[in-house]
Amino acid sequence: MTALGFLLDAAVVLLLVGLATRLLLTRHLFEAIVLFVSYGLTLSLAWVRLGAPNIALAEAALGAGVTGALFLNTYQRLTERIGDGPKSPLLEDDGSRDPPAWFKGVLGGGVLLLVLGAGWALLGAGRRPAFLPHEIAARLPETGVQNPVTGVLLNFRGYDTLLEIAVLVAAMAGVWSLDRGSRRFGRARGEPDEDPVLHALTRFAVPVTVVTAVYLTWVGSTEPGGAFQAGSLLAGAGVLLTVAGVLPPPTAASRPVRAMVAGGMAGFILAGIAVLPLTGQFLHYPEGWAYPMILGIEALLTVSIAVVLVELFVDVPAVPEPDPALESVDPSGDPLGRALRGKEGS
Amino acid sequence: MNPVDLYMLAGIVITLIALYAALTRAHLFWKVLAINLMGTGVFLILLAAPSRRTPEIADPLPQAMVLTGIVVAVAATALALGIALRVIARSGLPFLPDGDEEDQGSGGSAGEASR
Amino acid sequence: MTEFELWSTVVIFGPLLASVVALSARPALLRAGLVLGSLSTLVGSAGLWRAVALYGPGRHPLGGWGQPLGIELWIDGFGVAMLAVTALVGALTSLYANSYFGDLSELSVRDSPAGRGARFFAPLWLLLWTALNGIYLSADLFNLYVTLEILGLSAAAIVTLAVSRQATVAGMRYLLVSLIGSLLYLLGVALLYVQYGTLSLEGLAAIGPSGPIPAIALAAMTVGMAAKTALFPFHAWLPPAHAGAPAPGSAILSALVVKGSFFILVRLWFSVYGGGSPEGLILLGVLGSGAILWGSILALRQVSLKRLIAYSTVAQLGYLFVMFPLLIPEPRLWNADAWTGGLLLAISHALAKAAMFLAAGNMSYAVAEDRLTSISGVAHRLPMSFFAFGVGGLSLAGLPPSAGFVGKWLLLRSAFETAHWTWIAVIAVGGLLTIAYVLKVLRYALDRDEAPEDFRPVPRRMEWAAALLALAAMALGVRALELVELLLVGGPFPW
Amino acid sequence: MPADLTLTLVMEVASGILIVAGCLFFLAGTVGLLRFPDLYCRLHALTKADTLGLGLIVAGLVLQNPVWPARLQLVLIWILALSAAATVCHLLARSSLAAGIEPIREPGGSSAGVTSAGEDR
Known part of the structure; x- marks a missing residue:
């Protein structure tokens, strides 16, 4: 075996x-x-x-x-x-823009040396006494959950997970700031897809997916699973619904969408602050409260993550032809000033 | 050789060839793909190497780190692809112009052209 | 709940909560978010300053676990000084941004190319602010990685708020450099965890990392962070990105963001590795000298205002790396003058550079162009911005009584004490070049007797924000003693 | 006990045969994907052979696993994979037809058939 x-x-x-x-x-x-x-x-x-x-x-x-x-x-x-032009450099990179051969050679040599060096160093490293894993295992009961990974993510190192949500929100805000707006994706509401097979799959798969996502969130405290896995499942259901035209595509213009994106983070922070007067440290759950608080936070995060992922997937704009006004180097280096100026001139 | 060693070595190799590709492929999409691969290489090292050094107990901490890393990678990819599409929308090409070209551009020629 | 626990919570989670408020993107709430973020960081960092002055370095075990099981915040003089200057620059830049972007909303945001994107400046900036505050307080390797990613993503997004091709390309390049740099850092984290089984900076410092794996780890992390700090020769991405961003974005990026990765480098090399290797320190010093000379020469050659300031950032960052070899003149010995001098330079650069970018933003706002020739005569119409730019520039050049002067003087004194003549020569030549490129701008601004005709009035608040920052850079020199005392709490080897 | 042991042995062998048969179907499906001339034939090879292969493997695993909830889960996995594969195959074929990609009528196919899976869109 x-x-x-x-x-x-x-x-x-x-x-x-x-x-x-x-x-x-x-x-x-x-x-x-x-x-x-x-x-x-x-x-x-x-x-x-x-x-x-x-x-x-x-x-x-x-x-x-x-x-x-x-x-x-x-x-x-x-x-x-x-x-239909498959030979466009957008899709076929002929390598003519790649850096010169000497650069590749030097870099390649360096990389090879690093592979050998790191491989040698890591293979040569012997056993070491494990302290942290034992400590985590010993104190896991205090976290309120039985899955050690969930224990690390939402209790021992809950702050990291909060900031990880902030990374997702930052990427979301960044994508929104590219202002791709309300491009129609799939079909508008009330105009369901005429395809019966897709429709049947949607009706069958979405409830199953939602149930599985709820299960994954809930089971994350004892077994593999948790907010991120459940959130991406839920996002799959959301994409299916959007493609089939059952749900309108979520956009930055919609206030509920923004609320759901920010909601997970807001709930997490508020939970962290709420325990401050009781225990004195941010996110230090009072005794007996760890499990319900973690479950509540995970539920909020699942929804937030799902909405962010659907939005990131759905909100990809068509690529316009280069706009001559924007293509050239902006002389002011400051488009806002220029935009204002255009306004005044007209 | 222990199977965990295999995964650790694969991690090192993938990290570094992906780093090489991220620096030498000019096409933006390959740069983003290569950065994703580089991340997975680091994740392999992060997960395989500690369990190689302390085989007697599973360590959940690297797993938590890798989970966080995967989410961060998705977020970064989404933003990078969004900006890459805008680069294509502005210049028609999926490449970054050379640094020098860009330097010259801001000062002299483009400034004159706008007059 | 100790004062450390209270105020560090306020300083990190205040702006994070404010970003939630600002994400609603209603004009009133955007403003509310910026006010909440500014107030919480100002109050929080003042509270931490007081606590550090009273009790020395402190900690906040998040979640109540403490290291190595959980994540700890570590509050010492260096971190608090960076927090305080970030709060000051951030608050004034927020004030500026409110007018800069707010002005636009009156003119029907929808029609301008940047308009709708500009709604997301406030949440992005508040997330960035959170990440910076998180970096200055973090005592955990992996936590630093996550904050770095927030910093990188939001900073790149802020660059691309300017919609021109130049800004988009610069933002893309910045994002790629930033992501590769973070992954190199993560590689180092992985290697250190493999070797020592802990992520706590304090725990690592107690062990004292040495051997091949920690050496590779330090090298990977240093390259990653140097790329993010735009240390010569990794600086090529910086000028287009900092010059291409909208004016408040330029100020934030140039004054604050590059300091985040610099802070991590200092923490790693000194606090964790106890000075690393003397050769490595000298190499960093040499690269810093290269940055001073090369950056200054390129700054002199620029014909665009914001690009000149951006190259000046490349040069000024060089001084921060000259501190590295001076700090450890001999093994096991650290020089307090080099420490306080180098960090005072970092702090005064933050204030001065923010003042200069905001003032430059005012000038190009007024004439809608960024070329040096087009700002001729602007001094007559915008005396306050002109004053801000000049005072900021003089502080940068190290003229008394600015904070830049005190910092440079301390750095020079440490070099004299240890007879490092090369570094002295570099610092001196760099100072002269700085004066040269600042005067170049001032000459253009004063060029004509009469003011340009084609001129758009600049909101008063934008002028005040720039002027106040410049005054702060000057005043800091007068009150430098308090800062020096603060910086010495904990010193480079807090553990 | 011998009766139980025999039963276990029979189950083990049956399970092994089922799993190996499932793997063979996967192999056939993959060969079909690589060798068949056009998109529609390949879809046919993939969905039909792989779904059947997965079904056989699931059946083999059900025989091996004594726990009932786990057996049900395995069957559920198969049903979900089956419906997803069927729908995706249908959607792909439909959108390809809509995009004007003609199925090959004659056996043997045309020259377009030799492109690898990665190259057609």
């Missing part, structure tokens, strides 16, 4: 390195994106082999799923723009 296991590990590792190399070397964008998704799925196999089912779930849903979907969606915009 160990020999078989080793063969499987070796195959996974070879596949990973092979896929990565091919995807970085290929000149065709579509191929690269397909390889990226395959790479992500292979990687989640690797996480299972390394005894990390929590990560395998997240990798399949977020790393391969959402990221792959983001790339495909963006790719779709590019093909719309160039029509």
Whole structure:
């Protein structure tokens, strides 16, 4: 069994390195994106082999799923723009813009040296006594949850998770600030897709997905699962509903959408502050309150994460032709000033 | 060789070839793809190496770090693709112009052109 | 609940909560968010300053766990000084931004290319502010990584708020550099965790990292952070990004954001690695000298105002790295003059550079152009902005009584004490070049006798914000002693 | 006990056969994906062979697993994968037809058939 296991590990590792190399070397964008998704799925196999089912779930849903979907969606915009000309540099990179050979050579040599050095250093490192894992295991009962990863994420290092949500919100605000606005995606409300099969799948899959997401959020305290995995599942349901025209695409213009995006973070911060008078430290849950508070925070986060992911996926704009007014270097370096000036002139 | 060693070495190799690709592929989408791969390489090191050094107990802390890292990578990818699309919308090409080109541009020629 | 716990909560989660408020993006709430963020950081950092002055360094074990199990905030003089200057610059820049972007909303935001994006300046900036405050208080390797990512994403988004091709390209490049830099940092974190099994800076400092794996880790993290700090020769992304952003964004990026990764470098090299290796310190000093000379020469050659200031940032960041070799002249010995001098320079650069970018923003706002030739005569119409730019520039050049003067003087004194003549020469030449490029701008601004005709009035608040920052940079020199005392709490080796 | 042991042995063997058969279907599906001439044939190969292969593997695993909830979960996984594969196949074929990609009528196919999966869109 160990020999078989080793063969499987070796195959996974070879596949990973092979896929990565091919995807970085290929000149065709579509191929690269397909390889990226395959790479992500292979990687989640690797996480299972390394005894990390929590990560395998997240990798399949977020790393391969959402990221792959983001790339495909963006790719779709590019093909719309160039029509049928497959030789556009947007989709086929002939490498003519790559840096000169000497740069590649020096960098490649450096990278090779680093691979050898780091590999040698890490393989040479011996066993060390593990302190932290034992400590985490010993104090896990105090966190109110039984899944050690959830315990670390939402109690021992809850602050990191709060800031991680802030990263998502920052990316969301950044994407919104690109002002791509209310591009119609799929169909408008009240104009359901005429395709009966898609409709049937939506009606069947969305309830199942929602139930599974609720289950994943809830089970995250004892078993693999949690807000991020559940949120990305819920996002899948949201994308399906938007594509089928049941839900309007969420945009920055809609106040409930903004409220849901900010809600998870707001709830998390307020929970952290609420316990301050009782325990004196931010996010230090009072005794007996850890489990309900963690569950409440996870539920809020699940909704927030789902809305952010749907929004990031749906809100990809068509790429317009270059606008001559904006293409040239802006002389003032200050478009607001220029915009105002245009206003006054007219 | 222990299977965990394999994953750790794969992590090192993937991190560094992805770093190489991020710096040498001019196309923006490959840069974003390469940055994603570089992240996964670091995650492999982060998860495989500690369990190699302390095999007697599973360590949840690296798992929590990798989970956080995956979410951060998705967020960064979304923003990077958004800005890349705008670069294409502005210049028609998925490349960043050379630094020098850009430097010259702001001062002399473009300023004159706008007159 | 100790004072440390109370005020550090206020200083980090105040602006984070404010970003939630600002995300609603109604004009009234945007303003409310900026006010809430500014007030909480000002009050919080004042509270922490008081606490540090009374009790020395303190800590806040978040979640009640303490390191190594949980994350701790560590509050010492260096961190609080950076918090305080960030609060001051941030509050005045928020005031400025409110007029700069608010003015636009009256003119029907919808029609301008940047308009609707500008609604997201406030939430992005408040998230960025949170990340900076988080960095200055964090005592945990992985927590620093997460804050770095918030910082990088929101900063790149702020650059692309300016919609021109130049700004978009600069924002893209900035984002890529920032992401690669963060991942290099994360690689270092992974290696250190592999070796020592802890993420706590304090725990690592107690162990004293040494050996091949920590050396590779330090190298990876240093390259990543140097790229984010735009240390020569990784500086190429900085000028287009800082010059291309909207004026308040330029001030934030140039004055504050680059200090975040600089702070991490100082923490790593000194607090954690206890000085690292002497060769490494000298290498960083040499790169810093390269930045001073190369950045100043390029600044002199620029024909666009904001680009000149941006290159000046490249040069001024060089001084902060000259501090590295001077701080540890001999192993196991640290020089208090180099420490306080280098950090005073970092602080005064924040104030002066923010003043200069805001003043430059006023000038190009008035004439809608950014070329040096087009601002000729602006001094007559915008005396206050002109004054702000001049005073900021003189502080940058290190003329008394500015804070820049005190910082440079301390740095020079430490170099004299240890007879490091090369560094002295670099600092002196850099100062002369700074004066040269500041005078170049002033000459253009005073060029004509009469004011330009094609001129748009600048809101008073925008002028006041720039002038107050410049005055602060000057006044800091008069009150430098308090800051020096603060910076010495904890020193470079707090653990 | 011997009766139980025999039963267990039979179950083990049956489970093994089912799983191996499932893997063979996956192999066939993959070969079809790589070798078939056009999109519609490939879709056919993928969805039909892989769904059946997954079903066989699930059946094999159900025999191995003594816990009833886990068995139900396995079957649920198969049903979900089945419906997703069917729908996706239908949507792909429909949008390809709408985009004007003609199915190949004659056996043997045209020259377009030799492109690899990654290259057609």
